[in-house]
Amino acid sequence: MTTTALPTARPIPGTGPVDTSPIALTPAAGADLDPIWQAVIVETRTRGNDIHLPISLAYAERLCNAFPEADRLLVRVSIQLHDTGWGRVDESRILSEGFTGDWRKAAIRYEHEKQGCIIAREVLPPLGYDEQFVEQVCAIIDGHDTRPEAYTLEDALVRDADRLWRFDHAGIALASGWFGMDPAIYTDRLEAEIIPELITQPAIAMATTDLDRSRALLKTAVIR
Ligand SMILES: [Fe+2]
Ligand SMILES: [Fe+2]
Numbered sequence: 570m571t572t573t574a575l576p577t578a579r580p581i582p583g584t585g586p587v588d589t590s591p592i593a594l595t596p597a598a599g600a601d602l603d604p605i606w607q608a609v610i611v612e613t614r615t616r617g618n619d620i621h622l623p624i625s626l627a628y629a630e631r632l633c634n635a636f637p638e639a640d641r642l643l644v645r646v647s648i649q650l651h652d653t654g655w656g657r658v659d660e661s662r663i664l665s666e667g668f669t670g671d672w673r674k675a676a677i678r679y680e681h682e683k684q685g686c687i688i689a690r691e692v693l694p695p696l697g698y699d700e701q702f703v704e705q706v707c708a709i710i711d712g713h714d715t716r717p718e719a720y721t722l723e724d725a726l727v728r729d730a731d732r733l734w735r736f737d738h739a740g741i742a743l744a745s746g747w748f749g750m751d752p753a754i755y756t757d758r759l760e761a762e763i764i765p766e767l768i769t770q771p772a773i774a775m776a777t778t779d780l781d782r783s784r785a786l787l788k789t790a791v792i793r
Contacts, residue, residue, distance in 0.1 A: 573639050573722035583635035583771040588777035592737050597626040597645075605649055608692040610630065612656030616663055617743045621734055622649055628719060628775065629730035633769035639722050643702070646693070647709040647727045654684030654710075668747045678714050685710040719768060729772035732763050736779035738786055753793035756784050 575581075588595060606613075613619040629648040633641045655663060658680045666675040686707040693703045696735060709724045719725040734740040747756035759780060768771050784790065 571640070572643065572720075572724075575719060575722050576724055577752075579768065580770040580773055581636075581722075581768060583769065585635045585637045587635050587771040587774050588631050592624060592627050592631075592734075595627060595631065597623060597630055602626075602645060602649055604696050605646065605692060608696070609650065609653050609656075609688065611649065612653035612688060613661060615656040616652070616747075618652050618655060620739060620743055621652060624734040624739060625698060625730045628733040629726060632726045632730055632733075632769065632771060633777065636722060636769070637711065639726055640705075643705055643723045644726045645707070646698070646702075647706050648730045649707065650689050650692070651685055651710050651713050651727060652681065652730065653688045654681035654686075657684040657688070663763070664747060673714060675694075682711050682713060682715060685713075721729060725768040729767050729769050732767060733772055733775055733779070734781060735759060735763060735777045738783045741783055741787065751793070752787045753789040756780060756787070756789050759772050 613622060625648050626645060629644050630641075633639055633644055658677055662677050662787060666672070666677045667681070672678065688702055689706050693706065695701070698706075705723075708720065709727050713724075713727060713731065719728055735744050741752055741755060741759075745752055748755065749760075750758065758774075764773060764776050764780075767776060
């Protein structure tokens with residue numbers, strides 16, 4: 570299968586079912602990606618990747634259900650590996666440069682994308698993934714944070730899944746600390762800044778439902 574052309578409508582309406590239930594109810598299914606997980610265990614121990622990546626994979630699978638025309642394997646493997654590059658950059662610089670100021674343009678952001686591609690090219694071929702597939706994965710990983718535009722539908726679904734995990738209470742618990750924010754301020758930021766960045770309508774539906782649920786759970790209206 571090849572990549573799917575990116576529709577021009579914004580947000581992109583889904584063509585399949587949209588599940589907005591708590592993400593813990595639908596963990597990523599199947600064991601076909603387990604050999605990849607096992608190959609990147611070391612890289613998942615940095616920057617909360619062992620929380621971020623599996624939760625984002627579960628969201629990515631929901632997005633693939635909402636867009637059955639997308640190449641499901643390409644989306645799943647790309648989201649699984651997209652941030653592994655954090656495991657090979659200077660850890661002390663991750664929070665000092667990667668999450669402050671104009672963090673999207675910080676040099677360390679480009680480095681984690683580049684390292685993620687190196688890891689994909691190391692890990693995937695021995696597991697039987699062909700060169701064309703590996704290069705499609707790298708095309709998504711390269712620039713996933715720093716390139717303003719998504720190139721394909723698969724690229725767009727990875728970008729949305731990369732953001733959606735933040736709306737679950739586990740994502741809020743972890744990522745609010747990276748930005749030095751309390752949960753109330755952080756969830757306000759999710760609403761004001763991250764929801765407008767979402768590319769697809771199903772992702773917006775999941776994000777807004779999760780945000781309401783997380784705010785109620787964490788009592789952010791009171792504890793602020
Ligand atoms: Fe990233
Ligand atoms: Fe990410």
